[in-house]
Structure formats: C-alpha cells, structure tokens
Amino acid sequence: MAPNYDKTREKGVDLLLRGLSTLPTSEKFADLQVTLGDRTWKVHKVIVCCRSDFFAKACEEGFKEEQEGIVELHDDDPDVIDKMFHYIYRNEYDDADTELGQVLLNVRMIAVAEKYFIDHLAHFATSKLNHHAANAWKTIDFADAIDEAYTTTADSDRVLRDTILDVVMEHAHDLFDAEQNECAQFQAMAARTPSFMSEVAARQAAALAPYHRSELYRCPNWHCPVVFRSPIKKSQWFSWRCPQCACNSLSGDYEWSQKFRLVLQPGAEKVD
Structure with a gap:
C-alpha cells in the first residue's frame, strides 16, 4: 500500500504560507516598491507578479517600472490596497478592521481585484460581500456601496454588479416599497443612478417573462x-x-x- 503523505504535505504547505506571510512585515529581500500618494509598500516581484497579471506586465523587461523598481498606483484607496497586498501574501484579509464599513470595503476589494487582475480575490471578496449584504441590505452602507459600484467601475465589471443585483432582487419588494421609510436612502440612490435602475428593470423583466407567455x-x-x-x-x-x-x-x-x-x-x- 502506498504511504499517505497528505498530513506531511499539508504541514509543509502551512509552513510555506506562514513563511511567506512574514515577508511584508520584515520587507526582507523586497525588490519592488509600490507607491500611492504618500504611502509606500515594499514587496517582492516573484510574489506579486505570480498573483497579479497587472504587476507581472508592469515588471516586464523594458518597462520603466522594471528598470526603476517602482510601480505607481493612482486613484485607489490606500487602506484597500493595503488589504490587497495582505491577500496577495496571506490569501485572506480582515474586513472587520475598517472605517469604510464591511459592505463598501468588499465592493472596493472586488473592484481592485478586477483592476489589477488578481485571481480568486474577486471571488473571495464576493463571498464576504454576500455574507454582509444579507444583513446590511437596509443600511445606508449598502446604498452607498451600490452608488460607488455603478459610478466608479466599468459596465463590464459583472462580478461586482451581478453580486449586488442578486441581493437587490432578493429584497426588491422591501427596498422599492414607497410606503415605508426604512429604505429611503436606497430609493434616493436608485433615483440618481439610472445605470443601476436599468439593470434592475432588465432583471425584473427577465423574471416576469414566463408569466407574460x-x-x-x-x-x-x-x-x-x-x-x-x-x-x-x-x-x-x-x-x-x-x-x-x-x-x-x-x-x-x-x-x-x-x-x-x-x-x-x-x-x-x-x-x-
């Protein structure tokens, strides 16, 4: 009978991940600098380029970033980028420690995952967003998250928008109820966000199509x-x-x- 190496393999993988997770704090062997405004992260090309196609492209031979060892980011939230690097090295991030609110933070995490082509981060953030939105769909944070998703991201960003639409359709009866005030903030956001309402209408039409036939x-x-x-x-x-x-x-x-x-x-x- 062949020997069972599963436990030994799992322990090895655990030790590897723990070793990698110490790199951002020690900055040992860091060979790439990422800047955003006055914030700087010293990271490792071999790690970030394996996790992100954006950084891999930026560090290709002949590019300015490869020659100078510096990648400049723009128009991002530094706290979100910090959690993005936390995910790159540790395969997880803490969404409880944030001033943004958990729903909005995970919306922004999905957006940076799409922007910087980080495999699996969008799916990980989506699972977190689904968990928090299930309880926060009546809150102002949820309305603000939708507003940002539809005003700052591309129409092609379907992972984020479809996640939001799934939650909205599940609670549409309450969210669009004009006779109650609990969701007034949501209704105000919907009134000023035609792209969002257009997609809600398309979802509702698709759901009602069988009844018309x-x-x-x-x-x-x-x-x-x-x-x-x-x-x-x-x-x-x-x-x-x-x-x-x-x-x-x-x-x-x-x-x-x-x-x-x-x-x-x-x-x-x-x-x-």
Missing part, C-alpha cells in the same frame, strides 16, 4: 373557484395540485381548451 386556467374540480395562470401548454405533461381544494392529477387526465383556456375534465362541457 402564460395562459389562464381553472381547477378541473367544477366545485372549486380557483383560477390560475401557467406557461404550461397542451402538449406538455406535468403533475399539479390545486392549493385550495387539493385536487391533483396528471395533465393527461384533462383536456386543455385552447379556445377558453380552461382545464376540462373528460366529458365535461366547456364553460363560455
């Missing part, structure tokens, strides 16, 4: 007044159950009247 039927139990709408057509087989009288059967037991769009029992007269 549906027809009206009635329960085949003539003592039951229930009328229902369904996209099911005459040629399809399915099983169903009336929510009121509990009548149930296979569609093969009934005739689907195309003229009156009613479900009829065999031999029953059509209702005009």
Whole structure:
C-alpha cells in the first residue's frame, strides 16, 4: 500500500504560507516598491507578479517600472490596497478592521481585484460581500456601496454588479416599497443612478417573462373557484395540485381548451 503523505504535505504547505506571510512585515529581500500618494509598500516581484497579471506586465523587461523598481498606483484607496497586498501574501484579509464599513470595503476589494487582475480575490471578496449584504441590505452602507459600484467601475465589471443585483432582487419588494421609510436612502440612490435602475428593470423583466407567455386556467374540480395562470401548454405533461381544494392529477387526465383556456375534465362541457 502506498504511504499517505497528505498530513506531511499539508504541514509543509502551512509552513510555506506562514513563511511567506512574514515577508511584508520584515520587507526582507523586497525588490519592488509600490507607491500611492504618500504611502509606500515594499514587496517582492516573484510574489506579486505570480498573483497579479497587472504587476507581472508592469515588471516586464523594458518597462520603466522594471528598470526603476517602482510601480505607481493612482486613484485607489490606500487602506484597500493595503488589504490587497495582505491577500496577495496571506490569501485572506480582515474586513472587520475598517472605517469604510464591511459592505463598501468588499465592493472596493472586488473592484481592485478586477483592476489589477488578481485571481480568486474577486471571488473571495464576493463571498464576504454576500455574507454582509444579507444583513446590511437596509443600511445606508449598502446604498452607498451600490452608488460607488455603478459610478466608479466599468459596465463590464459583472462580478461586482451581478453580486449586488442578486441581493437587490432578493429584497426588491422591501427596498422599492414607497410606503415605508426604512429604505429611503436606497430609493434616493436608485433615483440618481439610472445605470443601476436599468439593470434592475432588465432583471425584473427577465423574471416576469414566463408569466407574460402564460395562459389562464381553472381547477378541473367544477366545485372549486380557483383560477390560475401557467406557461404550461397542451402538449406538455406535468403533475399539479390545486392549493385550495387539493385536487391533483396528471395533465393527461384533462383536456386543455385552447379556445377558453380552461382545464376540462373528460366529458365535461366547456364553460363560455
């Protein structure tokens, strides 16, 4: 029987990651300097270039950054970039220690992951965003995060926008309820962000599309007044159950009247 090296391998990987995680604090063997305003990070080309296609391209032979050993960043939040490097070296980051709020921080982490082509960071930040947004969708932070996502990122940034839209659609009934004030900040943001509302409308139209192609039927139990709408057509087989009288059967037991769009029992007269 072949020996089991799994535990030994896992311990080795753990020691490797722990060793790498000490590099940013010691700056030992650092050979690349990243600047943003008055902030500076001394990092290691072999690490950041493996994790980010942006830095790999910047450090290619012949580029100014490769010759001078300096990469300048612009228009980013220094605290977010700091957490980005934390992720590059440690494969995680702390989103509790932030003045931004956890929802907005993770929105910005998704944005920098897309901007600097850092594999997996967008997915990691998305999982964190989903977790926090599930409880924060009524807050001002959530509205501010959507505002920033739709005003500062490209339309092609689908990872971020689709994540936000999934949360919004799940709670759309409450978020767009004009008779309550809990989500007033969200509604104000939506009113001034047409690109966001355009995508919400597209999602809602897609969700309602099956109902527009549906027809009206009635329960085949003539003592039951229930009328229902369904996209099911005459040629399809399915099983169903009336929510009121509990009548149930296979569609093969009934005739689907195309003229009156009613479900009829065999031999029953059509209702005009």
